Amino acid sequence: MWQRNHWLLTAGVGLVALLAQEPTPWPIEPIEGDYRTVVLDPGHGGADSGARGGTGLLEKDLVLRLAHSLVPVLEREGWRVMLTRQGDELRSFDERAAVANAEPGAVFLTLHTGSTGSFGTARVYSFAGFAPEPADANPRSPGLLPWDRAQQPYLESSRRLAALLQSELARRLPGSPEAPASAAVRQLRNIAAPAVALELASVAVDDARALEALAPALAEAIARALAAFRAAPERTP
Amino acid sequence: MNRALKITLVGLAVLLVVAAISWRGLRQRLTRAPSPAQAQRALVEAPATSPAAPLVPVRLYWAAPEDEGRGRLAPVEIQLPLAEDPEQRARQVLNALIVDAPSPQHRTLPLELTLLAFYLLPDGSAVADFSHDLATATPSGILSEQMAVDSIARTLEANLPAVRRLKILIQGQEQETLAGHLDLTGWIELQRAAAP
Known part of the structure; x- marks a missing residue:
């Protein structure tokens, strides 16, 4: 009888201890080293033109053409390539994120052309990071990743990818910075995958063809950076 | 005749x-x-300090013109007759950041921009409410939007020790992005050590 009660007591204490445990903060581990899909995101689209140049160049058109030109180059390198939009349609930030988040082993690259910056230079950004969660935040259920903080577990791998890509761009597009930057780019925040933004300067150019002429150098830089990232995703460049 | x-x-x-x-x-x-922007600014800007208010050195962060296109901010020190009240002082400093840029190359915020309101809570949380020009007249792009936000944040860091974090509103509303790229939904944590 005593023995039976002892076992019941032990099991009860164990159960209470188990329930009292803090949930693991980030139970979902990023997939490292098994990247096979590139999700290319031509920014803006539809009613959202993005940056607008003095001669009427629109960011949404330029980045779509750039994205289409990248597809065959990356496919030749063995990547499966997905676009978040095929034509001039508006997709929400969440719809674009959903494309990458539903794809295991994806790498996300959002393409932009800014209004400022020296012509022909390119900058790469990883997400700037998240403010600490408030102390009174509801405890998170294990296995769940908050949508608005989905990038958090991938920040380190995104920084590695950004460094590789910025280094390749600096070699091919003179004047580009050597080191990547971080910024609170809205599109990156809820991507559950390594994710970077690339901004090419700029729509202020008179002729779109001058920017489109940079596409081969851009494609080569992206292809080399992705190959290096896939080969050694853990190593800091 | x-x-x-x-x-x-x-x-x-x-x-x-x-x-x-x-x-x-x-x-x-x-x-x-006055232009519409000047008229709006005159309506909402901080009340004038008394002529006897002492001139205080203020550090404003504008684009570094020698690095045009590279996205670097550099501090410029000017003297302003600042109020004692931190909210009023913040309004004075941010208004100077908007209108007193030494040249168009220094500018990080559109000249027509108006700071509609500035609130500072006891825990150091600050809310800056700007006119719609922040979204419509700031050049669209990650670099230009980041420079706009950084110039505001670093200027507050350098001159308002009580401000710990900042929320930017546009016409009283939270916006998803500044001009299509930079996330404005969260709080911007000020890194006091970063301000030289």
């Missing part, structure tokens, strides 16, 4: 004199009229 012609000529001369006087007055009024 008959009488009717004389009367007509005199009438025309009087009309010409009246028109010239009216035109001069209208021109003077037009040249003196």
